[in-house]
Amino acid sequence: MASVRTxxxxxxxxxxxxxxxxxxxxxxxxxxxxxxxxxxxWPVSIAGFIHGLIFIAYALQAGVVAVxxxxxxxxxxxxxxxxxxxxxxxxxxxxxxxRGNLEGGWRTDATEDPRDARPLDRxxxxxxxxxxxxxxxxxxALAVIMTTxxxxxxxxxxx
Numbered sequence: 001m002a003s004v005r006t007x008x009x010x011x012x013x014x015x016x017x018x019x020x021x022x023x024x025x026x027x028x029x030x031x032x033x034x035x036x037x038x039x040x041x042w043p044v045s046i047a048g049f050i051h052g053l054i055f056i057a058y059a060l061q062a063g064v065v066a067v068x069x070x071x072x073x074x075x076x077x078x079x080x081x082x083x084x085x086x087x088x089x090x091x092x093x094x095x096x097x098x099r100g101n102l103e104g105g106w107r108t109d110a111t112e113d114p115r116d117a118r119p120l121d122r123x124x125x126x127x128x129x130x131x132x133x134x135x136x137x138x139x140x141a142l143a144v145i146m147t148t149x150x151x152x153x154x155x156x157x158x159x
Contacts, residue, residue: 009065010102013079016058017089023051024086048154056145058083060138067124068107070115075101 030047033039059080066076082092096102106128110116116125127134 008102008105009068010097012061013065013096013102014093016054016061017093019054020058020083020089021087023047023054027051028086052149053142053146055083056142057138058089060141064128064134064138065102067120068128069101069104071101 026047027044027050030043030045033043034041062076062079065071066079071079079092079096082088093102107116107121108125108129110122110125115121127137
């Protein structure tokens with residue numbers, strides 16, 4: 001079994017880009033079943049929930065990778081926004097990899113770089129050196145966001 005340290009930022013981003021693409025396929029299939037086949041709302045409800053969950057998880061991991069890779073805010077926003085367009089996360093991941101934006105490992109140790117003294121970078125190193133509590137915090141964030149969105153209701157309201 002691979003250790004957390006061998007699960008590089010590039011690999012993490014690639015896995016979630018693929019998962020986001022898979023859930024887009026599920027959602028589109030659910031819509032075909034609902035509207036073309038007429039089986040009811042359940043396929044879209046199930047696929048929509050799964051897609052929403054993975055969309056939020058993708059956005060959270062993109063934020064973690066963006067901080068680790070020291071991306072500018074615009075690049076981080078572009079990475080997250082790519083999940084809004086069906087199947088765009090894969091070309092985005094490949095583009096980021098070609099540009100070198102996903103290279104390297106996790107920044108677990110301070111270097112001579114003056115940015116390493118910034119509070120965000122210190123907090124990030126603290127968190128990334130504790131992968132289980134970090135993962136737990138991200139799962140809690142995911143649950144809170146999903147719960148809030150479910151309470152607000154589906155996009156466009158009830159049909």
